[in-house]
Amino acid sequence: MDKICLVKLGGSLFEFPLLAKAWVHWRQSLPPEKPVWVIPGGGKGADWIRRLQKVHGFRDALAHEMAIESMQLIDPFLEELFALSQSGDKWPSKLAPLKKMLADLDSDGGALPTDWSVTSDAITLRLAQGAMVEEVILLKSVGPRQTDSLDLGIEKGWVDDWTRDHGRKHLADQGIGFRWINLRLWAPEDSNV
Numbered sequence: 001m002d003k004i005c006l007v008k009l010g011g012s013l014f015e016f017p018l019l020a021k022a023w024v025h026w027r028q029s030l031p032p033e034k035p036v037w038v039i040p041g042g043g044k045g046a047d048w049i050r051r052l053q054k055v056h057g058f059r060d061a062l063a064h065e066m067a068i069e070s071m072q073l074i075d076p077f078l079e080e081l082f083a084l085s086q087s088g089d090k091w092p093s094k095l096a097p098l099k100k101m102l103a104d105l106d107s108d109g110g111a112l113p114t115d116w117s118v119t120s121d122a123i124t125l126r127l128a129q130g131a132m133v134e135e136v137i138l139l140k141s142v143g144p145r146q147t148d149s150l151d152l153g154i155e156k157g158w159v160d161d162w163t164r165d166h167g168r169k170h171l172a173d174q175g176i177g178f179r180w181i182n183l184r185l186w187a188p189e190d191s192n193v
Contacts, residue, residue, distance in 0.1 A: 003134035004035045004095065008124035011043025012141040013183055014074060020084055026139070027085040027093060029188055037096035040078060041120040045070030050116065060115035061129070071120055072098065101127045112162060122162035128176050135164050135177035145185040153180055 013019055027036065042049075046067040053154075075095055082093040088117045105111055105127065112118045112126050121138060128136045142158050150167050153159045159167065171178050 002033065002035050004037050005135045005137055006124060006133050007036055007038045007137045007139060008120055008127045009038050009040050009078070010138070010140045010183075011041030011046065011071075011120070013041075013139065014043050016141065016184060019060075019183075020081055022186065023081055024085040025188050026181070026183060026186055027091050029190075030091075032091055034092075036091075036093040037084075038078060038093060039098060039120060039124045040071050040074045042067050042070045043074070043100045045073055046119070046165055053137065059076065063116070064114040064118070067119075068098070068102070068123075095181075096127070098123075098127075117164075119159035119160040121159050122167070123162055125167050125170055128171070129174050133174070133176055135179065137179045137181060139181050139183045141182065141184050143180055143182045145182055145187070146190050147180045148178060150178065150180065 010022075016022070030036065048072060049063055049066045052058075053060075063105070084095060085091050085093065102123070110126070110129075112122060117156070124138070125136060127133075138153075140153075140158070143152055143156070150159065150171075154164045
């Protein structure tokens with residue numbers, strides 16, 4: 001199997017009116033044969049769960065589990081979005097098998113904390129391990145058009161606590177490339193291809 005790009009598609013982008021067009025242009029800027037696995041952000045679903053927890057005071061682990069479920073609510077829309085950018089297998093994109101990957105991580109003893117110190121950013125970075133992931137790309141609504149550093153996101157508080165404390169080292173230890181892209185600002189001329 002070819003090495004993949006593991007892409008976190010930020011939940012704040014789900015309400016971006018130009019998301020479909022931006023996704024198609026961005027995806028087609030990568031080499032056509034490069035497999036892309038997408039992990040969706042939690043978006044407003046995760047925000048709602050956070051508010052519910054504040055009101056009702058239920059356990060962090062339950063909130064964490066519910067937030068992961070919210071990340072998968074958008075799956076049918078993303079499948080349609082991927083179809084827009086594909087011609088046969090020319091631009092292969094698919095949803096990462098999130099639940100399976102998290103279960104494998106748990107069984108290896110490398111589980112993440114189950115509280116709000118972890119969001120879809122940390123989940124994406126932590127799941128990027130081993131020989132199958134070549135690069136992690138965070139597609140966001142904030143930050144510069146494109147950078148290969150987590151530093152600005154950490155400095156501005158645009159990432160969760162786990163990513164702030166462990167993200168850079170984790171990527172370096174795994175030898176995995178990284179890019180941060182503000183998809184609302186990105187343009188085809190920003191492409192590395």
